[in-house]
Amino acid sequence: xxxxxxxxxxxxxxxxxxxxxxxxxxxxxxxxxxxxxxxxxxxxxxxxxxxxxxxxxxxxxxxxxxxxxxxxxxxxxxxxxxxxxxxxxxxxxxxxxxxxxxxxxxxxxxxxxxxxxxxxxxxxxxxxxxxxxxxxxxxxxxxxxxxxxxxxxxxxxxx
Numbered sequence: 001x002x003x004x005x006x007x008x009x010x011x012x013x014x015x016x017x018x019x020x021x022x023x024x025x026x027x028x029x030x031x032x033x034x035x036x037x038x039x040x041x042x043x044x045x046x047x048x049x050x051x052x053x054x055x056x057x058x059x060x061x062x063x064x065x066x067x068x069x070x071x072x073x074x075x076x077x078x079x080x081x082x083x084x085x086x087x088x089x090x091x092x093x094x095x096x097x098x099x100x101x102x103x104x105x106x107x108x109x110x111x112x113x114x115x116x117x118x119x120x121x122x123x124x125x126x127x128x129x130x131x132x133x134x135x136x137x138x139x140x141x142x143x144x145x146x147x148x149x150x151x152x153x154x155x156x157x158x159x
Contacts, residue, residue: 003072005086005120009158010110011073018064021057028053067109074107081155084128086120089156092128095136095147103128104156 006014032050041047076087084090088105104117105128111119118125127139128150136149 003070004067004108005074006067006071006107006109007087007158008073008075010107011068011071014064014067014071014109018061018068021061021064025054025057025061028057071107071109076155079155081153082132084131084150084153086129087156088128088153090128090153091151093149093151095149100151105129106156 028050032047032054035044035047035050038044038046074086076085079085079087081088084105086105086107089102090105091100091102093100102116103124104115105120105125106117108119108121111117111122120126120129123141124139127137131137131150133150133153136147139146139148
């Protein structure tokens with residue numbers, strides 16, 4: 001099985017959330033025990049709410065655990081960024097309208113389209129990988145072709 005790439009920074013955030021949720025879960029387990037002592041569980045709103053919260057927390061913990069155990073952590077400072085690579089912060093020019101956009105190539109679990117953080121596995125992310133400054137290339141999406149030129153490449157700074 002091929003492992004998903006994740007930056008050291010992204011991995012630390014996942015582990016941090018996992019630890020926080022473990023603490024939260026113990027709180028909800030105690031709340032459930034207290035609520036269970038109040039009587040009939042079938043009509044006990046506190047008991048039902050705590051039980052649901054535990055179920056949701058467990059679901060998220062399983063998801064995070066899978067990421068932690070199936071990801072390959074990459075220190076992007078050890079990767080050259082003379083070409084677009086995992087962890088690169090790039091500026092590209094749309095040659096059709098001269099619009100300049102910025103993208104950050106990260107792992108699947110670190111993406112955020114609102115911040116132009118795209119996956120190295122996405123079609124656009126894959127199209128960028130390996131390109132160098134001033135290189136022009138075409139990208140096709142939904143039968144429409146876009147022409148881009150790489151303007152700048154640097155290592156992404158998480159701060």
